[in-house]
Amino acid sequence: MPVFGVFSSTFIATKISGLNPVFTILWLSYVETCLGLFIVLNFKYLRKIGFVKKYILKIREKSRRFLRTKKRITAVYFLMISFVFLPIQGTGPIAAAVIGKLLGLNIILILSSIFIGAFLRFLILVLGLHLA
Numbered sequence: 001m002p003v004f005g006v007f008s009s010t011f012i013a014t015k016i017s018g019l020n021p022v023f024t025i026l027w028l029s030y031v032e033t034c035l036g037l038f039i040v041l042n043f044k045y046l047r048k049i050g051f052v053k054k055y056i057l058k059i060r061e062k063s064r065r066f067l068r069t070k071k072r073i074t075a076v077y078f079l080m081i082s083f084v085f086l087p088i089q090g091t092g093p094i095a096a097a098v099i100g101k102l103l104g105l106n107i108i109l110i111l112s113s114i115f116i117g118a119f120l121r122f123l124i125l126v127l128g129l130h131l132a
Contacts, residue, residue: 014126021130025122032084032093032118033111039097040107056102063103076103077113084117087125093118 014024047053067073084096093114100110 015129021126025119025126028122028126029115029118033115036093036097036111036114039094040101040110043098043101059102060104067103067105073105073109076105077109080105080110080113081117081120084114085121087121 080096083091096114
């Protein structure tokens with residue numbers, strides 16, 4: 001599987017056209033954050049499905065007991081950044097938004113972890129492409 005995935009055409013177009021790599025990094029991070037925002041804002045519709053609702057409530061109750069201290073919330077926050085950062089199939093903004101909502105995290109924590117993780121991922125990929 002290619003590391004670039006869906007964004008390969010954007011990387012190639014950036015390299016050919018001579019766009020500033022910082023603009024590309026910020027733009028792609030913004031797009032990923034918007035994907036996460038869409039999932040976070042529409043998660044309430046998933047809870048309306050009968051058999052899914054009971055699992056969501058069980059997971060949230062267990063996570064509420066686990067995330068009582070600020071130290072654990074910080075650890076989960078950095079794990080979510082790492083989860084978005086990894087360019088592996090199944091990781092990214094959509095999965096991170098679902099996990100964040102299942103854990104009952106604040107929308108600011110979810111979206112900031114998505115933005116930071118995407119920014120770091122695209123920083124390495126875009127600058128690696130431009131330096132090659």
